[in-house]
Amino acid sequence: MLRTQLFADPTGRFVHDIVLQSCRQNSGKTALFDSSCDLRLTFTTYGSLVESLARGFVSAGLNPGDVIAIFLPNSWEFAITYHAATLAGGIPTLLNPVYREREVRYQLENSSATFLITDAPLLEGISLAGLPCLRRVFTTRHERAGCENFANLLRPSTATLPKPTQDSAQTLAALPYSSGTTGLPKGVMLSHYNLVANVYQLLGPNGTPLTATDTMLCFLPLYHIYGLTVALTLSVSLGSTLVLMPRFDVQKLSTLVLEEGVTMLPMVPPAINALCHAAEAGVFPKNHKVRWIKSGAAPLAPELPRRLSDLTGISVVQGYGMTEASPVTHVGYVAPPEMYRPASIGQPLALTDCRILDQNENEAAPGEQGELVMRGPQFMLGYWKEPQATAAVLRDGWYFSGDIVRTDADGFYYVLDRRKEMIKYKGFPVAPAEVESVLLEHPAVRDCGVVAKPDAEAGEIPCAFVVVRDGFTPSDALNQELRAFVADRLAHHKQPRQICFVDAVPRTPSGKILRRELRKTFS
Numbered sequence: 001m002l003r004t005q006l007f008a009d010p011t012g013r014f015v016h017d018i019v020l021q022s023c024r025q026n027s028g029k030t031a032l033f034d035s036s037c038d039l040r041l042t043f044t045t046y047g048s049l050v051e052s053l054a055r056g057f058v059s060a061g062l063n064p065g066d067v068i069a070i071f072l073p074n075s076w077e078f079a080i081t082y083h084a085a086t087l088a089g090g091i092p093t094l095l096n097p098v099y100r101e102r103e104v105r106y107q108l109e110n111s112s113a114t115f116l117i118t119d120a121p122l123l124e125g126i127s128l129a130g131l132p133c134l135r136r137v138f139t140t141r142h143e144r145a146g147c148e149n150f151a152n153l154l155r156p157s158t159a160t161l162p163k164p165t166q167d168s169a170q171t172l173a174a175l176p177y178s179s180g181t182t183g184l185p186k187g188v189m190l191s192h193y194n195l196v197a198n199v200y201q202l203l204g205p206n207g208t209p210l211t212a213t214d215t216m217l218c219f220l221p222l223y224h225i226y227g228l229t230v231a232l233t234l235s236v237s238l239g240s241t242l243v244l245m246p247r248f249d250v251q252k253l254s255t256l257v258l259e260e261g262v263t264m265l266p267m268v269p270p271a272i273n274a275l276c277h278a279a280e281a282g283v284f285p286k287n288h289k290v291r292w293i294k295s296g297a298a299p300l301a302p303e304l305p306r307r308l309s310d311l312t313g314i315s316v317v318q319g320y321g322m323t324e325a326s327p328v329t330h331v332g333y334v335a336p337p338e339m340y341r342p343a344s345i346g347q348p349l350a351l352t353d354c355r356i357l358d359q360n361e362n363e364a365a366p367g368e369q370g371e372l373v374m375r376g377p378q379f380m381l382g383y384w385k386e387p388q389a390t391a392a393v394l395r396d397g398w399y400f401s402g403d404i405v406r407t408d409a410d411g412f413y414y415v416l417d418r419r420k421e422m423i424k425y426k427g428f429p430v431a432p433a434e435v436e437s438v439l440l441e442h443p444a445v446r447d448c449g450v451v452a453k454p455d456a457e458a459g460e461i462p463c464a465f466v467v468v469r470d471g472f473t474p475s476d477a478l479n480q481e482l483r484a485f486v487a488d489r490l491a492h493h494k495q496p497r498q499i500c501f502v503d504a505v506p507r508t509p510s511g512k513i514l515r516r517e518l519r520k521t522f523s
Helices: 015-026 043-059 076-087 101-111 150-154 192-203 225-238 250-259 269-280 303-312 387-393 432-439 476-487 515-522
Strands: 030-034 039-042 067-070 091-094 113-118 136-139 172-174 186-191 215-218 241-244 264-267 292-295 315-321 328-331 353-357 370-375 398-407 413-418 423-425 428-430 445-455 459-468 498-501
Touching: 015 043, 015 076, 015 192, 015 225, 030 043, 030 076, 039 043, 043 076, 043 150, 067 076, 067 101, 076 091, 076 225, 091 172, 101 113, 136 150, 172 192, 186 192, 192 225, 192 328, 215 225, 215 250, 225 241, 225 264, 250 269, 264 269, 269 292, 269 303, 292 303, 303 315, 353 398, 387 398, 423 445, 428 432, 432 445, 432 459, 432 476, 445 515, 459 476, 476 498
Parallel strands: 030 241, 067 091, 067 113, 113 136, 215 241, 215 264, 264 292, 292 315, 423 459, 459 498
Antiparallel strands: 030 039, 172 186, 315 328, 353 370, 370 398, 398 413, 423 428, 445 459
16 A cells, blocks of 8 residues: 555645645745636735635625535636635535526525625526525626626725634535435535545645646636546645636647646546547647646546557546545556556545445455445535435445445456446536436426436437327427427536437336336447
């Protein structure tokens, strides 16, 4: 076991404290470059903006424990809002900027958000009326009637920042929402201790080869815990430079890699595939400085890292985790050569205990497959307002992942299957139950089941099997109508790319959908 120590002791440390400490230590160095508006922030400026915004929140009436919703694409405004929210005593909850009204209202209401930081174009077609807790809405770059200007929050203020009333292990630092396989998304309660510990696990001896001299490029959405922790908080607290892109664009990425001297990229497998195509087409620069890529959020096909390395010389290291783990539990190694195994998710991070259990929840024999069960300082406090869901996955301090793994003789882990039914579209999680619930609202749908269909570009795409009600006839027109119906209600990545009309959806005697039977139709 190579990983036994953390970078530092996370006990009593708050996310904003390690960020502001880094800002003081690195002063004139570039902390963040926002490519969406060509804005560069030094560490001194970043820290000042975070402190000013935190005082602005307090002046605007934010109380300790209030939830601040961030509904923005990757931007400097998102970054400082996240770190200022916790400094002001708030709890940031993060919304996907492509969410439709249904999804936005659900998260705002479920989280009891009091403040919303967004921008006017994102609110088109979205009504915020009737949300009982929402008091103030601020827009960043474009004005909207009924909303306040984000810049007002950055005006000089003498407001006193609150002191923590609880230990960092009990104080929430983020409330991201994770799409479970049943029901609607659940808020994941991550404490300051959870998030700081995960950063210190990644930076600890033999964790990852990141240093303060690195320049990291991030197109991963900051609303997702992968981008939030592994890119934003880790980079700023380490003292390295973060280049932000609002979305993945391989042409723009290739340009920025050269112009900004990028040395590392956190990525997802579909983006790595696109990078391979760009390298083959001569778009990706040959004289780059990228040393390695971390792949996560979805399974990595073994041929992808080999192909990219042959084309660009870049090493690809696979990692593993989940929102509930802040997010990283396992990661591979770049060096030495005998430890470089991109087909594996690597080994556990420091202080992460792992067990592999068989179907009877007994310890699996060495080399045998089973469910991965873990515990460590990075695991969540539980699900927001969901004690039963919490009890289902957190048992006696152990988190039951639902993923089937095995280890080799050297202690490297390999993910074999997901017991959970989550679909991963370009690394973005899609809960079948959420898509099914929307389809069932359509008057033509009597029953339906949604499963993952393998796809070369996206990894997986949502595919819906639909049983129509009497009086309706399967047709291309109905197919398009159903897809448009979902498109009006759910974000792009959740929408079925294919709809198959069937006579019946196979179910167990208890009524659960037999998704494996539906998936067999793709064989």
